[in-house]
Structures are given as C-alpha cells and as structure tokens.
Amino acid sequence: MTAVVAEHDDHHDHHDHGPEKGFLRWIFTTNHKDIGTLYLVFALVMFFVGGTMALIIRSELFEPGLQFVDPNFFNSMTTMHALVMVFGAVMPAFVGLANWMIPMMIGAPDMALPRMNNMSFWMLVAGVLLLASTLFMEGGAPASGWTLYPPLVLQTGKAFPFAIFSVHLLGISSIMGAINVIATIFNMRAPGMTLMKMPLFVWTWLITAFLLIAIMPVFAGAVTMLLTDKFFDTSFFDAAGGGDPVLYQHIFWFFGHPEVYVMILPTFGVASTIIPVFARKPLFGYSSMVYATGAIAFLSFIVWAHHMFTVGLPIAGELYFMYATMLIAIPTGVKVFNWTATMWKGSMTFETPMLFSIAFVVLFTMGGFTGLMMSVAPVDFQYHDTYFIVAHFHYTLVPASVFILQAAGYYWLPKWTGNMYNEKIGRLHFWLSAVSVNILFFPQHFLGLAGMPRRIPDYAIQFADWNMVSSIGAFIYGFSQLLFVYVVIDTIRGGTGEKVTDEVWEDASKHSLEWTVPSPAPYHTFTTPPETIPTEHF
Amino acid sequence: MSTNGAYYIPHKAVWPVMATAGLMLTLAGFANHLNGSSIGSGMMMVGFVVFLVMLGLWFALQSTESESGMYNHGVGISYRMGMMWFIFSEVMFFAVFFGALWYTRNLSVPWLGAGEGEFISGPGRSTATLWSGFEAVWPTNGPGKVGGEFEPMGAMGLPFINTLLLLSSGVTCTWAHHGLLAKNRDQLIKGLLATVGLGFLFVAFQATEYYEAYHEMGLTLGSGIYGSTFFMLTGFHGFHVCVGAIILSVVLFRSWKGHFSPENHFAFEAAAWYWHFVDVVWLGLFIFVYIM
Numbered sequence: 107m108t109a110v111v112a113e114h115d116d117h118h119d120h121h122d123h124g125p126e127k128g129f130l131r132w133i134f135t136t137n138h139k140d141i142g143t144l145y146l147v148f149a150l151v152m153f154f155v156g157g158t159m160a161l162i163i164r165s166e167l168f169e170p171g172l173q174f175v176d177p178n179f180f181n182s183m184t185t186m187h188a189l190v191m192v193f194g195a196v197m198p199a200f201v202g203l204a205n206w207m208i209p210m211m212i213g214a215p216d217m218a219l220p221r222m223n224n225m226s227f228w229m230l231v232a233g234v235l236l237l238a239s240t241l242f243m244e245g246g247a248p249a250s251g252w253t254l255y256p257p258l259v260l261q262t263g264k265a266f267p268f269a270i271f272s273v274h275l276l277g278i279s280s281i282m283g284a285i286n287v288i289a290t291i292f293n294m295r296a297p298g299m300t301l302m303k304m305p306l307f308v309w310t311w312l313i314t315a316f317l318l319i320a321i322m323p324v325f326a327g328a329v330t331m332l333l334t335d336k337f338f339d340t341s342f343f344d345a346a347g348g349g350d351p352v353l354y355q356h357i358f359w360f361f362g363h364p365e366v367y368v369m370i371l372p373t374f375g376v377a378s379t380i381i382p383v384f385a386r387k388p389l390f391g392y393s394s395m396v397y398a399t400g401a402i403a404f405l406s407f408i409v410w411a412h413h414m415f416t417v418g419l420p421i422a423g424e425l426y427f428m429y430a431t432m433l434i435a436i437p438t439g440v441k442v443f444n445w446t447a448t449m450w451k452g453s454m455t456f457e458t459p460m461l462f463s464i465a466f467v468v469l470f471t472m473g474g475f476t477g478l479m480m481s482v483a484p485v486d487f488q489y490h491d492t493y494f495i496v497a498h499f500h501y502t503l504v505p506a507s508v509f510i511l512q513a514a515g516y517y518w519l520p521k522w523t524g525n526m527y528n529e530k531i532g533r534l535h536f537w538l539s540a541v542s543v544n545i546l547f548f549p550q551h552f553l554g555l556a557g558m559p560r561r562i563p564d565y566a567i568q569f570a571d572w573n574m575v576s577s578i579g580a581f582i583y584g585f586s587q588l589l590f591v592y593v594v595i596d597t598i599r600g601g602t603g604e605k606v607t608d609e610v611w612e613d614a615s616k617h618s619l620e621w622t623v624p625s626p627a628p629y630h631t632f633t634t635p636p637e638t639i640p641t642e643h644f
Numbered sequence: 645m646s647t648n649g650a651y652y653i654p655h656k657a658v659w660p661v662m663a664t665a666g667l668m669l670t671l672a673g674f675a676n677h678l679n680g681s682s683i684g685s686g687m688m689m690v691g692f693v694v695f696l697v698m699l700g701l702w703f704a705l706q707s708t709e710s711e712s713g714m715y716n717h718g719v720g721i722s723y724r725m726g727m728m729w730f731i732f733s734e735v736m737f738f739a740v741f742f743g744a745l746w747y748t749r750n751l752s753v754p755w756l757g758a759g760e761g762e763f764i765s766g767p768g769r770s771t772a773t774l775w776s777g778f779e780a781v782w783p784t785n786g787p788g789k790v791g792g793e794f795e796p797m798g799a800m801g802l803p804f805i806n807t808l809l810l811l812s813s814g815v816t817c818t819w820a821h822h823g824l825l826a827k828n829r830d831q832l833i834k835g836l837l838a839t840v841g842l843g844f845l846f847v848a849f850q851a852t853e854y855y856e857a858y859h860e861m862g863l864t865l866g867s868g869i870y871g872s873t874f875f876m877l878t879g880f881h882g883f884h885v886c887v888g889a890i891i892l893s894v895v896l897f898r899s900w901k902g903h904f905s906p907e908n909h910f911a912f913e914a915a916a917w918y919w920h921f922v923d924v925v926w927l928g929l930f931i932f933v934y935i936m
Binding site: 126133134135136215216218219220221222224225228229231232235236239264267268270271274275278281284286288289290292293294319320321322323327328330331333334337338339340341342344345346347348349350352353356360 | 651653654655656657658659660661663664665667668671672674675678679718721722723725726729730732733734736737739740741743744747748751752753755756774775784785786787788790791864865866868869870871872873875876
C-alpha cells in the first residue's frame with residue numbers, strides 16, 4: 107500500500123486550508139467532512155418528514171373508522187413514509203457517517219473520489235425532490251407500499267413516472283457513494299492500517315458498499331420494467347403477454363433483502379465501535395465480527411423469497427428459502443454474543459451513546475427473534491402482511507438503526523464540534539425513546555398475531571385497544587425526537603461550554619484514529635498519514 | 645504520471661451539481677412527457693443539453709489535470725477501482741433482464757401452460773381455468789396473444805454478423821492498446837479508428853434489424869414477453885454500445901492530441917474495459933436471446 111500524502115489545490119492561500127467562505131461552500135464542496143455534514147443534516151430533516159407521515163398514519167389508526175384522511179392518501183402515507191425513511195433518512199445518515207468517519211478512521215486525507223462524492227449527495231437530493239413532488243400530483247403519491255408491486259402500482263396516477271425516476275436517481279447516488287467507500291478503504295489506508303486492523307465501522311461499510319453496488323442496479327432494472335409495462339407495451343408482469351407479476355416480486359426482493367441489511371450492517375459497525383469504548387475493553391472476537399458481517403452479507407443474497415412465502419411458490423422453494431433464512435441467525439447470534447461478551451466484566455459507564463447501544467443490543471435481538479419466527483414458512487402464512495411483520499421490521503429499524511444513528515450522533519458530536527453535548531437531555535431523550543418505542547411497536551405484535559392486516563386505514567373493533575396504545579407510544583416517541591434536534595443544535599452552538607479533549611472519551615484513542623486528531627476535527631485531517639495505528643479494538 | 649507526487653484532492657467542484665441538475669431536468673421532463681404534458685419534451689431536451697455540456701467540460705477538466713501531472717499513482721488506482729465497480733454495477737443491471745428471461749422461459753411460461761389438474765413442478769396451482777388451451781412454447785407472446793402474430797428473430801444473418809463485428813472490435817481495441825504500450829502512435833490511432841468504426845457499424849446493423857422486426861416480422865416491444873425481453877435486452881445493450889463508442893471516440897481524439905503515455909492512460913483503459921464488458925454482454929445475448 108502506498109503512503110497517501112494529500113495535496114490540496116489551495117493556490118490562493120497556502121496557509122489557510124479552511125473551508126470556502128459563504129453559502130456556496132455547501133454546494134461545491136468536495137471535503138468529506140462538509141459532505142458528511144450535508145448528508146447528516148439532510149437525513150435528520152427527512153427523519154422528521156418521514157416521522158410526520160408516520161404520525162399521520164398513527165393518528166388515523168388511533169380509533170377504528172375513518173377519521174382524518176381518505177384511504178388512498180393513507181396508503182400514500184404508508185408508501186412514502188417507508189421510501190422517505192429508507193432512502194431519505196437511514197441510508198443517507200449512514201453515508202454521512204461514512205463520509206465523516208471512514209477517512210478519519212483509516213488515516214486518509216479525504217475520500218478517494220471527492221468530486222463524485224459531491225455528486226452522490228446532490229443526486230440523492232434530486233431523487234428525494236422528485237419523490238416528494240409526487241405528493242402534490244393528480245392521483246396522489248404512490249400508494250402501493252414501498253415495494254411498488256404490480257399490478258397495483260400501475261394504477262398510480264401522474265406520480266408514477268416521477269417515482270420511477272426518483273428510484274433511478276437514488277440508485278445512482280447510492281452506487282456512486284458505495285464506489286467511493288470501496289475505493290477509499292482499499293486505496294487510502296494509512297501505512298500499517300491493514301484490513302484486519304480497521305475499526306469495525308469501516309469493515310461493515312466496506313461490505314455494505316458491495317451490497318449497494320450489487321443491488322441498486324437490480325432495483326433500477328425492476329422499476330424500469332414497471333415503466334415500460336405501463337408506457338411502452340411490454341409484458342414483463344402481465345400474464346396475458348406471458349409475463350408474471352411474481353417475477354417483479356423476485357427481482358424486488360433480490361434487491362430488497364440485501365437492502366435491509368444495507369441499513370443494519372453499518373448499525374452493527376457503529377455498535378461495535380461504541381460498546382468497547384464504554385466497556386473499556388477491546389471488542390470481543392474482532393475477527394469473528396468481520397467474518398459474521400461477511401456471512402450475513404452473503405446470506406442476504408440467497409434468502410429473498412422468504413418475503414414471498416404466501417405468493418404461491420413451489421414447495422421446494424418454500425423449503426429452501428425457509429432453511430436458508432434460518433441460517434442468518436447464526437452469524438447474527440455471533441454478533442450479539444460478541445457485544446455481550448465485550449461488556450462482560452467491563453468497567454462500564456452509561457453515557458448516552460452507550461445507553462442507546464445497549465438498548466440496541468436488547469431490542470434488535472427482539473426484532474431478530476421475530477424474524478426467525480417468520481422464517482418458518484408454514485407459520486408465516488399467519489403473520490404475512492399483518493402488523494406482526496410491521497412490528498418485526500420496525501424493531502430492527504427504529505430501536506436498532508435509528509437508535510444507533512443517534513448513539514453515533516452523541517458519540518461523535520464532541521469530535522465534530524469540539525463541544526460537549528448536554529448529557530442530562532441526552533439521557534432524557536434516551537429514556538423517553540426507549541420506553542415509548544416499546545409502547546409504540548410491542549403491541550403491534552399482538553395486533554398482527556390477532557390478524558390485523560397492514561396498510562389498512564380502518565380496522566375491526568377488536569383491534570381498537572392496542573392500536574390506541576400504539577398510537578400514544580408513537581406520539582411520545584415522535585415528539586421525544588425533538589430533544590435530539592435540540593441537543594444537536596445546542597452542541598453546535600457551544601453545548602455545555604466544557605471544552606472537550608482530543609480523546610473526548612476515556613482511552614478512546616486506543617480504539618480508533620479519529621480520537622487522535624484535535625476536537626473539533628480540523629477541516630483537513632491526516633494530510634500526512636498517522637505514525638501509529640491503534641490496536642485496542644481487535 | 646507523477647508517481648511520487650501527493651494524492652490530489654480538488655478543493656471544490658462545480659460540475660457535479662450541473663450534472664445533477666441536467667439529469668434531474670431530463671428525467672422530470674421525460675416523466676412529464678410520459679404523462680402527456682406538452683412541456684415535457686422541451687424540458688427533457690434542455691436537461692439533456694445541460695448534461696452533455698457538463699460531460700464535455702468535466703472530461704476536459706480531468707484531461708487537463710491529468711496532462712499537467714496532477715494525478716499520482718494513487719489517484720490512478722482510485723479511478724481504476726471506480727471504473728471497475730461501475731462496470732460491476734452494469735453487470736448487475738443486465739443480470740436483471742437476463743434473469744427475467746430465464747424466469748419466464750423456464751418457470752412462469754410453463755406454469756401458464758399447465759393443463760387442467762396438471763401440477764408441473766410448479767407452484768402447485770393450475771392456471772388452466774384462466775388460460776385454457778394455452779400451449780407453453782417459446783417464443784411466445786402469452787396466452788393473450790399480446791401484440792398479434794410475430795416472427796421470432798433468428799440467430800443467423802445480421803445478429804451473427806454483428807457478433808463477428810463486435811468480437812473483431814475487441815481485437816482491434818487490444819491491438820490499439822499494444823500500440824499505446826509500444827509507443828506506436830500510428831497503431832494506436834488505427835486500432836481505435838477501427839474499433840469505433842466497427843462499433844458504429846454494429847449499431848447501424850442493429851437499427852436495420854429493428855427496422856425489419858417492426859416492419860416485416862410483426863415483432864415489436866409489445867409482442868408479449870418475447871418482444872419485451874428481446875427488445876429490452878438488445879436495446880439496453882445497443883445503448884451501451886453507443887455510449888462505449890462515444891467514449892472510445894473521445895479516447896481516439898485524445899490519442900490524436902498525443903495525450904497518453906505507456907504509464908499514464910487511465911482513460912484508454914477505462915474505455916477498453918467498458919468495451920470488453922459490452923462485448924461479453926453481447927455474447928450472452930447472442931447465446932441466450934438469439935440461439936437458444
């Protein structure tokens with residue numbers, strides 16, 4: 107590996123390598139920290155846009171009957187909530203973290219392809235703008251569910267082609283972002299930073315990037331077929347012409363299953379980064395964590411049809427996809443045990459990032475177990491398309507991905523801003539979130555087992571009680587998130603007033619390189635590679 | 645290439661935003677056009693022009709920077725990785741359409757043709773009540789005979805000639821690369837000229853093939869699943885041949901300007917990789933779409 111020494115084209119002022127002055131800085135920037143900030147802010151805004159949609163859904167479901175919105179708009183809300191949260195909030199937030207942290211963790215001066223880095227952010231914005239524009243179109247936004255299944259999705263009004271092209275733009279954005287991550291990790295590591303010395307966050311993102319490059323074109327292909335079926339007379343998903351709507355489901359889930367791991371693997375990475383620091387121990391089983399991540403990524407490509415157990419698959423397919431899916435529990439179990447073993451006999455302290463991380467380990471495991479339940483094909487016939495699946499994937503996304511993203515925020519904000527966040531409000535945010543998220547999603551298991559279907563604006567009277575509980579939880583959870591926004595803004599503007607050290611957290615610099623640079627991290631870091639590589643994490 | 649210089653990190657970039665604006669305008673225009681709006685096609689044209697101008701300017705910037713020795717060995721590696729993984733993403737894109745062809749031919753069309761009470765290793769259901777009398781024979785436009793009678797495209801004739809053209813263009817491309825490495829500028833330019841020429845000839849023949857399909861064989865994009873898979877696979881491939889040929893033309897122009905050296909010619913390599921990728925996809929098409 108070559109030593110990476112950076113050269114910046116600051117011809118005007120060789121002493122000041124700081125950012126451009128003024129607003130244009132944020133449009134033309136190629137700096138990984140600026141772009142990381144753009145991604146993170148964008149994701150936070152989208153988190154509230156998607157959250158508002160969720161609250162519209164939960165308001166409607168507070169009581170049986172139709173209260174606030176018409177059924178088609180309700181279905182638009184479930185669809186857009188998912189698309190916004192997946193493609194606008196969770197994925198961009200992790201790309202933001204990748205931008206900020208990967209170069210600092212591997213001792214690189216910046217991302218490998220800085221111009222393309224800028225482009226992937228703006229393509230994301232363009233994609234989300236196209237998607238958001240569909241809300242105001244004749245016929246409403248897509249209302250088919252985020253899976254965009256034909257033939258239902260073909261009934262979308264004017265929004266249809268906009269939604270399709272939005273997916274194309276989001277795909278382009280993700281692919282470019284992923285290529286950048288791979289090139290950075292393979293090509294920009296500091297001397298001595300061997301692959302097996304990289305922090306796990308870097309490892310999980312490397313593997314996630316491969317997933318993204320492999321699946322985003324698949325989704326693009328699927329929606330392209332939808333487009334041609336609607337406008338150019340093709341018959342991919344039309345049985346009269348020899349096609350098959352189930353074909354769409356196969357293609358979609360070949361994309362869709364790895365896609366959900368795109369949201370969880372970096373989550374694992376951040377958890378594996380935070381837990382050792384607050385347990386004051388090296389991560390237990392570093393190499394097994396790496397291999398488990400790889401195994402999960404590999405398995406994600408060969409289990410897709412467990413999303414389609416009730417569609418009428420051949421019995422051999424049902425059996426194969428059932429057993430293959432169960433295998434995922436093994437590497438995932440390795441991870442959960444490793445996190446637990448990392449904490450075992452550690453000198454733990456419970457600052458906000460650690461609280462969120464511990465809650466993640468417990469609640470993600472819950473979501474994992476319900477996943478295992480649904481992998482059993484015959485039993486899945488009961489759960490399929492009920493609130494049970496809604497509860498399942500929300501447990502793996504909200505108290506997992508979102509909790510960990512917020513943990514990452516608390517963990518790295520002092521490094522990013524040089525200021526300490528307000529620990530009291532952080533903990534309040536944690537406890538409110540951790541309690542309300544369970545009030546919100548736990549009752550949905552009961553609703554699902556009792557047979558309440560998902561994506562329905564009205565329901566039978568026997569589901570009323572738990573829906574009410576769930577909606578109350580939703581509002582507490584939703585409004586608690588404003589505390590997070592408060593903490594972020596407050597920290598940027600000075601926080602507690604306490605100046606943080608370079609290391610911020612006790613002995614953190616033994617774990618990872620970002621804690622060896624000043625706080626706040628200067629505009630350019632590691633323009634010359636670091637001398638020593640931390641080894642505490644493996 | 646200045647191999648001992650520092651890793652070049654540009655300070656700001658104007659073209660990515662323009663690329664995004666151009667592409668977004670193009671797609672929004674196309675969407676409007678599909679919705680029957682009159683402003684659609686105009687928007688699309690403007691967006692496309694913006695995008696093309698951006699491409700020209702961005703490539704010019706890259707080539708100027710490269711020629712002034714700003715890219716060291718590390719930058720070259722990043723670019724190569726970028727191109728490699730971009731091609732991999734393209735492979736996955738084509739895989740979807742090949743997959744759709746495989747799935748319909750081997751699974752869903754036979755299921756459609758399963759007779760009353762007949763369960764052919766399928767999903768355990770018979771579609772005979774819906775489509776009785778449908779015989780599952782490839783090529784098909786389905787039980788609804790969507791698009792009417794058609795004649796399938798044979799492998800011999802134009803497609804076979806096109807295979808030869810594209811394979812030879814792969815050879816001339818490699819020949820040009822050898823010329824570049826041996827500092828034989830004449831061989832480099834002749835090789836590239838031949839490659840680009842063969843590429844465009846391929847496109848012209850394919851256009852002829854499409855013309856015949858539409859006007860003499862009754863075979864259109866609307867000819868059921870056969871027409872869908874045939875035209876989408878060969879059409880996307882043809883589009884990639886055009887893009888590849890344009891990239892090669894730019895490389896040809898730069899070779900003519902004397903840009904590349906045996907040590908520093910990323911643009912040539914990227915174009916060549918892309919071209920070989922297009923070549924390999926065609927072989928897949930020739931086997932699975934035309935012959936089988």
